[in-house]
Amino acid sequence: MSNKTITIEILRYNPETDEKPGYGSFEIPYVEAWSMLDALEYIKDELDSSLSYRWSCRMAVCGSCGMVINGTPKLGCETFLRDFYPNAIKVEPLANFPIERDLVVDAEDFINKLESVKPYIINAMEKPVEEGVNKQTPEQLGLYKQFSMCINCMLCYSACPQMGLNPLFTGPAVIALGHRYNLDSRDEGYDQRTEVIQGKNGVWSCTFVGYCSEVCPKNVDPAAAINQNKLQGSQDWALSFLMPRKGAK
Ligand code: SF4
Ligand code: FES
Numbered sequence: 001m002s003n004k005t006i007t008i009e010i011l012r013y014n015p016e017t018d019e020k021p022g023y024g025s026f027e028i029p030y031v032e033a034w035s036m037l038d039a040l041e042y043i044k045d046e047l048d049s050s051l052s053y054r055w056s057c058r059m060a061v062c063g064s065c066g067m068v069i070n071g072t073p074k075l076g077c078e079t080f081l082r083d084f085y086p087n088a089i090k091v092e093p094l095a096n097f098p099i100e101r102d103l104v105v106d107a108e109d110f111i112n113k114l115e116s117v118k119p120y121i122i123n124a125m126e127k128p129v130e131e132g133v134n135k136q137t138p139e140q141l142g143l144y145k146q147f148s149m150c151i152n153c154m155l156c157y158s159a160c161p162q163m164g165l166n167p168l169f170t171g172p173a174v175i176a177l178g179h180r181y182n183l184d185s186r187d188e189g190y191d192q193r194t195e196v197i198q199g200k201n202g203v204w205s206c207t208f209v210g211y212c213s214e215v216c217p218k219n220v221d222p223a224a225a226i227n228q229n230k231l232q233g234s235q236d237w238a239l240s241f242l243m244p245r246k247g248a249k
Contacts, residue, residue, distance in 0.1 A: 004030040006081055007088035008039055010051065013099045021099065023090075024048070030085055036076040037065055040091075040103075053103040060217055063151035066158065067103050068092040073155035073215045094158035096167070110154055113170055116196050117178035122189030140185040147180035147225055149218040156212035156222050162205055169205040170196055172212035172222030179225040198236070203229045 005027050013021035026043045034042075037055050044051045056062040058077045065076040070090050081089070097105035127134070156172040157163050163171055178193045196202055206226045213223040 002030060004085075006030040006039075006085055008043065009088060009090045010040075010043075010102065011090075011092040012051075012102050013093075014050075014101050015099065030081060032080075032082045032085075034081045036067070036069060036074075036079045036081070036089070036091065039081060039089075040076065051103075052101040061151060063153035066094050066153045066155050068095060068158060073158040075153060075155070075217050078217065094154055096157055096160065096163040097154070105154075107154065109167070110152075110157060110171070110174075113174045114152070114177065117170070117174050117193055118189055119174075119177045119181060121181060121184060121187045122192060123186070124188045134186045136185055143185075144180045144183035146220055147176045147183070150177055150180075150220045151218055153217065155215045155217065159211040159215040161209055161211070162207055166201065166205055168201040170199075170202050172206075172226065173220070175203060175229060176220055176222040176225035179229060194236075197229050198233045203233065206230075 006029075008026045008028060009023045010026065011021050012018075012024045026047055028039055028042050028047070031038070035058075037053075037058060040051065040053050040055075044053075053065070053067070053076070055065040055077060057064075060075050060078045063075075066073060067076050068074070068091070069076070069079050070084065073094060076091075091103065093099050093103045093105050097107065097110070100106050150173050152173060154173065160169070160172055162169050175197055178197050181187045182190050182193060182197075198204070203226045206223075208223065208227065210223045213221045216222065
């Protein structure tokens with residue numbers, strides 16, 4: 001291990017014992033190949049076993065290691081010390097979520113919002129097995145593929161200024177996921193999702209800052225999903241004067 005060191009400042013908070021959050025500072029060995037997750041692991045193993053944070057896959061797949069690093073929402077497993085050395089690095093929990101402990105936030109509200117948009121294929125009529133699988137063309141897949149890459153890391157919620165102003169806002173990832181199923185040729189759940197997506201706290205709460213798409217580690221574009229739904233909502237509204245049924249896909 002090198003003799004170089006780097007300072008990591010971490011927002012610490014245990015709601016059961018602390019009056020308010022405060023920063024803890026740790027000087028650790030600087031290893032060029034270390035991710036922020038490696039650094040946190042070193043601190044937990046060698047310096048302070050009470051440090052709390054989430055992780056699982058270590059490869060930007062599970063979405064559990066979201067945190068705010070020097071002011072930007074990022075995945076700890078794909079953010080490297082070498083991008084900041086020799087400067088100190090400040091690590092905080094995701095913004096716009098209650099802190100459970102240190103870097104661990106309470107995701108219950110996000111999960112409830114996720115459930116509300118019914119993120120699964122809804123078929124009005126189940127096909128008999130004898131009729132075979134539902135096939136899609138590459139063009140049909142291409143319509144929704146980027147929105148299906150979401151790993152529910154919640155970075156976009158931390159980035160969204162509107163979430164801070166209106167915690168009831170459905171939020172970027174949930175709208176993008178609902179949109180993903182609405183665009184799927186096998187799905188018939190558009191009407192069931194409209195209440196959430198076009199409702200009071202749906203797409204119309206968004207002021208289109210677009211930072212959600214900038215921070216997304218999987219190149220999902222939730223801002224585009226929101227915009228496409230605003231357009232669809234306007235078309236539905238116009239069509240409602242001409243036809244009794246909403247224009248879906
Ligand atoms: S849209 Fe991107 S930033 Fe938001 S939860 Fe999904 S993967 Fe994370
Ligand atoms: S540990 Fe799974 S995304 Fe970082």
